[in-house]
Amino acid sequence: MNKHISGLATLVAGVCLFTASAQADYSLSVLHINDLHSRILPVNKYDSTCGDEDLAEGKCFGGFARVSQALNDRRNTLEKEGKNVLVLDAGDQFQGSLFYTKYKGQATVELMNKTGFDAMAIGNHEFDDGPENLLAFLKKAKFPVIGANTVASPKSVLRGQYASSVVLDKGGEKIGIIGALAEDTGETSSPGQYISFFDTAIAVQPIVDQMQAQGVNKIILLSHLGVPRDKQIAKQLTGVDVIVGGHSHTLLSNSNERAQGPYPVVETAPDGAKVPIVQAYAYSKYMGELNLTFDDAGVVTGWNGDTVLLDNSFPEDLAMKTRIAALYVPLKEIQKRMVGVAATAIVGSRDVCRSGECEMGNLVADAMLARVNANGGDAVIALQNGGGVRASIDAGPVTMGEVLSVLPFQNSIATFKLKGVDFIAALESGLSKVEEGAGRFPQVSGARYVWNPAAEAGTRVVSVDVGNEKDGYVPLDPDKIYSMVTNNYLRGGGDGYNILATKAIDAYDYGPNLEDALAEYIGKNDPIKGSITGRITAQK
Numbered sequence: 001m002n003k004h005i006s007g008l009a010t011l012v013a014g015v016c017l018f019t020a021s022a023q024a025d026y027s028l029s030v031l032h033i034n035d036l037h038s039r040i041l042p043v044n045k046y047d048s049t050c051g052d053e054d055l056a057e058g059k060c061f062g063g064f065a066r067v068s069q070a071l072n073d074r075r076n077t078l079e080k081e082g083k084n085v086l087v088l089d090a091g092d093q094f095q096g097s098l099f100y101t102k103y104k105g106q107a108t109v110e111l112m113n114k115t116g117f118d119a120m121a122i123g124n125h126e127f128d129d130g131p132e133n134l135l136a137f138l139k140k141a142k143f144p145v146i147g148a149n150t151v152a153s154p155k156s157v158l159r160g161q162y163a164s165s166v167v168l169d170k171g172g173e174k175i176g177i178i179g180a181l182a183e184d185t186g187e188t189s190s191p192g193q194y195i196s197f198f199d200t201a202i203a204v205q206p207i208v209d210q211m212q213a214q215g216v217n218k219i220i221l222l223s224h225l226g227v228p229r230d231k232q233i234a235k236q237l238t239g240v241d242v243i244v245g246g247h248s249h250t251l252l253s254n255s256n257e258r259a260q261g262p263y264p265v266v267e268t269a270p271d272g273a274k275v276p277i278v279q280a281y282a283y284s285k286y287m288g289e290l291n292l293t294f295d296d297a298g299v300v301t302g303w304n305g306d307t308v309l310l311d312n313s314f315p316e317d318l319a320m321k322t323r324i325a326a327l328y329v330p331l332k333e334i335q336k337r338m339v340g341v342a343a344t345a346i347v348g349s350r351d352v353c354r355s356g357e358c359e360m361g362n363l364v365a366d367a368m369l370a371r372v373n374a375n376g377g378d379a380v381i382a383l384q385n386g387g388g389v390r391a392s393i394d395a396g397p398v399t400m401g402e403v404l405s406v407l408p409f410q411n412s413i414a415t416f417k418l419k420g421v422d423f424i425a426a427l428e429s430g431l432s433k434v435e436e437g438a439g440r441f442p443q444v445s446g447a448r449y450v451w452n453p454a455a456e457a458g459t460r461v462v463s464v465d466v467g468n469e470k471d472g473y474v475p476l477d478p479d480k481i482y483s484m485v486t487n488n489y490l491r492g493g494g495d496g497y498n499i500l501a502t503k504a505i506d507a508y509d510y511g512p513n514l515e516d517a518l519a520e521y522i523g524k525n526d527p528i529k530g531s532i533t534g535r536i537t538a539q540k
Helices: 052-056 064-080 098-103 106-115 130-140 200-213 227-234 318-336 359-374 400-406 420-430 498-503 514-524
Strands: 009-012 015-018 026-033 084-089 119-121 150-152 165-170 173-181 195-197 219-224 242-245 265-268 274-278 286-294 300-309 338-342 381-385 396-399 413-419 442-445 447-451 461-468 472-475 481-487 505-508 536-538
Touching: 026 064, 026 173, 026 242, 064 084, 064 106, 064 286, 064 318, 084 165, 084 173, 084 219, 098 106, 098 318, 098 400, 106 130, 106 318, 119 173, 119 219, 165 200, 173 200, 200 219, 200 227, 219 227, 227 242, 227 265, 227 274, 242 286, 274 286, 274 300, 318 400, 338 400, 338 514, 359 381, 359 413, 359 442, 359 481, 359 514, 381 420, 396 400, 400 514, 413 420, 413 498, 420 442, 420 447, 420 461, 420 481, 420 498, 442 447, 442 536
Parallel strands: 026 084, 084 119, 173 219, 219 242, 242 274, 381 481, 447 536
Antiparallel strands: 009 015, 015 300, 026 286, 150 195, 165 173, 265 274, 286 300, 338 396, 381 442, 413 481, 413 505, 447 461, 461 472
16 A cells, blocks of 8 residues: 555645654655746845845845855754754756856856755756756756756766756655656757656656655655646655645745745645645745654655745855855946936736736837847847746846846847748747746737637637837738747747747847847837836737
């Protein structure tokens, strides 16, 4: 009989209590972060690098020195109480600030080594600069970096460089930790042709079975799948006790009114076991703590915990802060260069830009269109994926550092021609995974569209018009060929836009950098304002 079949659970105020008591309880506390995205310095309420004024007023959050201190302080406290502690990272340390632009993960691995993580899941953005760059990170990591459904072929430089799982000894008990990565990473990042991503349940279940056969009866899935997919996987896998996740930037909490769900979310495995699922937002703002109790058979008999906002009341590791300051010196001149002024805050938050029209999406798309046409181009439509917009900008002076926080991927502008019917297909692809918070959501300039969120994926586009707010719109002609602009990532088929890779005519992917185009546009339209103009309408 599987270990999980015994016991009935009742969830009360975030704590799961079983009616039967175990003979030999074992406690385990899991401290976890996810999706730090190179936020080495503290961040503001918009998740971008904190300015001097906010720093002086104590309005900043996170940053690696604070995260490290918080993890280690809490680990020390729990261990003094006789608890067993794991410190886990659910992936996506790469991409998001000048620290990544400059150091490509080498600064991050140094700071992670100093912190003392027990394990890290590979995140999709760990592949953003190709397998070779991830390999450089892996070679310096002093902690296991794991991915069970991420398979490197014999031709890959990553072959044999990471494990699918790890078994750690904590307080005399074996804890199995298995990594899992979003199956669509081939579309959302740049892993190259020699890395494959397999269905998580198919890849993970045999490892769970093997661990159990070897007497490991406490198993964690360290997931970079996102909460919606975690919930699906929890209902498919047998033998996984808890899922510690990332990727969807989900805030789970029992105390924060802005939370997207309780901490933990609980699903039921095929054998009836209750599986707690946790995640701690992103960008270094939160630390999660899940306290688990197991009986002597390895059955989870209780849990409690929450996410903790790492505000100014949490001290920073002073030695690490000094090291970060030294790493930051070469970045100062780049970051402080002023490119213009924002008359209003310009919203570019993930929850807005991946589900509807957003101010930053409009601004980036407008900037692409203006940049191409300023050089004699004839583009009429610009397309930008909402997931490519990574931060908001607050009102006031706008620096190049802020622009790079918004657009950290170093994409270039790509121009091409496309039939109207294929543009509709591109929009359908972009709208196909809104429920998952996927980054492919289409932001546009030079066009507007109406879509039906209730329709099945692939049938959501209701109407498309071409034009702009100033000169007016006309219906899109499905048979007409339109000149368009996007970023090179989408044009190459990234984020599920395969139609742009296969149907684009006269494509040229090596235009100016997107962040430079945005900085130039802000400067030319100083002071810039954020605006919603009705380009995207959800049918009710």
